[in-house]
Amino acid sequence: DGGITQSPKYLFRKEGQNVTLSCEQNLNHDAMYWYRQDPGQGLRLIYYSQIVNDFQKGDIAEGYSVSREKKESFPLTVTSAQKNPTAFYLCASSSPPTGWNTEAFFGQGTRLTVV
Amino acid sequence: GENVEQHPSTLSVQEGDSAVIKCTYSDSASNYFPWYKQELGKRPQLIIDIRSNVGEKKDQRIAVTLNKTAKHFSLHITETQPEDSAVYFCAARGGSYIPTFGRGTSLIVHP
Numbered sequence: 001d002g003g004i005t006q007s008p009k010y011l012f013r014k015e016g017q018n019v020t021l022s023c024e025q026n027l028n029h030d031a032m033y034w035y036r037q038d039p040g041q042g043l044r045l046i047y048y049s050q051i052v053n054d055f056q057k058g059d060i061a062e063g064y065s066v067s068r069e070k071k072e073s074f075p076l077t078v079t080s081a082q083k084n085p086t087a088f089y090l091c092a093s094s095s096p097p098t099g100w101n102t103e104a105f106f107g108q109g110t111r112l113t114v115v
Numbered sequence: 116g117e118n119v120e121q122h123p124s125t126l127s128v129q130e131g132d133s134a135v136i137k138c139t140y141s142d143s144a145s146n147y148f149p150w151y152k153q154e155l156g157k158r159p160q161l162i163i164d165i166r167s168n169v170g171e172k173k174d175q176r177i178a179v180t181l182n183k184t185a186k187h188f189s190l191h192i193t194e195t196q197p198e199d200s201a202v203y204f205c206a207a208r209g210g211s212y213i214p215t216f217g218r219g220t221s222l223i224v225h226p
Binding site: 031033035040041042043045048050058090092094102103104106107108109 | 121124147149151156157158159160161164204206212213214215216217218219
């Protein structure tokens with residue numbers, strides 16, 4: 001099946017810990033994104049990557065880090081510097097614009113809770 | 116960058132009524148406007164989209180309209196059903212290619 005897969009579905013973090021959320025896609029998409037979803041806040045962009053070995057900060061990048069060593073993978077690390085990490089995290093991918101933009105496909109999300 | 120405003124934040128209707136969700140965008144270079152439906156605890160999924168070269172698109176009970184001059188687009192759902200209850204997000208993509216989302220509308224359809 002073609003698609004985008006996030007793991008784990010649920011993740012618990014202790015205070016002061018770093019945790020890494022996985023995102024893998026087999027859609028051959030160049031662009032990948034990480035969004036954070038909080039109630040009433042919509043989808044806020046954390047980081048995005050247009051191509052392997054390149055990524056850019058989004059609107060709320062503080063306390064997060066990413067890597068893009070492979071086209072298929074875009075892991076997100078939530079560091080201890082992120083003071084309020086409890087949220088639902090969504091990874092997405094899309095093909096680059098070629099005249100007309102196309103839809104973004106989402107993973108099923110990871111719910112991170114600080115304990 | 117792009118800014119997308121979405122209204123209302125909550126919409127409650129009776130089964131069989133119509134529902135309308137409205138969005139505005141700021142970047143005149145935006146050329147693609149998708150709508151996503153997100154059921155509780157699940158991923159957002161595309162339900163309909165429109166490109167800037169058309170003004171309206173329909174798919175069964177769902178339609179989207181686009182007014183490029185006013186920079187706003189709307190989602191129309193007719194004959195609503197309880198299974199339409201979900202959070203709906205509008206988005207805009209354009210010069211920066213990054214999809215920018217509205218804050219979402221929680222649609223509640225009462226049986």
